[in-house]
Amino acid sequence: MNYVIGIDSGGTKTHIKIASLDKQILYEGFGSSGNIYTNKVEDLIKCFHDLLFSALDVLELSTQNCKSIAVGSAGVCKNNSGHILRDILINFGFCCNITITDDAHIALCGGLGNTEGIVLISGTGSICYGINSSGETMHCGGYGHLLGDEGSAYFIAMQAMRLILHSADSRMQFTSLTEDFCKKLQIREPIELIDYVMKTPEKDKIAALSQIVDKAALDGDKMAIVVLENAAEDLYAMVNAVYKKLFYNQKAALLLTGSTIENCSILRNKFESLLSEKLNKITICKKLYDPAYGAVLVALEKKII
Known part of the structure; x- marks a missing residue:
């Protein structure tokens, strides 16, 4: 099954949702803080690895079937630091489109639908x-x-x-x-x-x-x-x-x-x-x-x- 991943990478918790291409939510989970300014890279790697692969194991899905990932995190657009999260996801084996954007962007999209x-x-x-x-x-x-x-x-x-x-x-x-x-x-x-x-x-x-x-x-x-x-x-x-x-x-x-x-x-x-x-x-x-x-x-x- 093809799917997409949405992640709200917050200062206190990280919230993940995996959806089918017709917007049906297949999985929802929570993890530790995913803020790139308050966490070491190794802590971010563990946070995202645990969240993503726990979800894929439950759904019995492969990284190869992922068609897109979007991550919202505070300040990444202003400080050009999104490459940190992008590199982590690429190293996990995701070869789809990866969008790293501001937390305000995903708040807007979610809030207004x-x-x-x-x-x-x-x-x-x-x-x-x-x-x-x-x-x-x-x-x-x-x-x-x-x-x-x-x-x-x-x-x-x-x-x-x-x-x-x-x-x-x-x-x-x-x-x-x-x-x-x-x-x-x-x-x-x-x-x-x-x-x-x-x-x-x-x-x-x-x-x-x-x-x-x-x-x-x-x-x-x-x-x-x-x-x-x-x-x-x-x-x-x-x-x-x-x-x-x-x-x-x-x-x-x-x-x-x-x-x-x-x-x-x-x-x-x-x-x-x-x-x-x-x-x-x-x-x-x-x-x-x-x-x-x-x-x-x-x-x-x-x-x-």
Whole structure:
């Protein structure tokens, strides 16, 4: 039987789906982290070998019958590092078309159920990605927490801490965020935020503090509301840039995904208001399938007959 493989190579887990050429899912499995930046090559080889050959053993399939493989992994397009995964797959004996693409690409394809549209991801980090009917693509953002990630949970938490420090030295008005952050982090003075940030390299821990901002905004804190609405404007600017480049004055489907854009109501409402006012040819769509299925769709599009 001929088949294709779709893989979502994530930071915490790797998700694989094998499908027939008529899109029927034959196998689904999960493995360890497949991120090329946080794992050694030998660990990637083991992760992919275990996933792939466990699946092929169960299905009693050969690598020779594989017509296409698509792998989505964070940052591979921007850093031209996809060759690492491609080489691993070739060394396993796969001689089909191999597509290594960005995780945003397969999230778009899976979420919308096709290979055209725009996806905005806003969780711990943020990125916007689009592809049109001509196959033209564009990334906006996704430069990491030090240089980018505007509108993300990390960015929101950092902006809030900046405003707390500005409030402490009378550059900004009072905000309840000061007491909320100090209580959560068990510190006495806002100035101690500096030490906390410097000694907390894990960006997910800082990103989690955005929940404090969300709650304060819902309770009416003006500065918290400003932080969230500014974040919404940053996210809108990303979508606007991708839309104008790929779909200018045409209808386009938009997928919104990630914990921040999905769960923060004030940010989401502001974002949707901007979209309705300025980009009314964009339609927000509900998520249909997961990124691994999106990788299957990419693989099917690129398959060798």
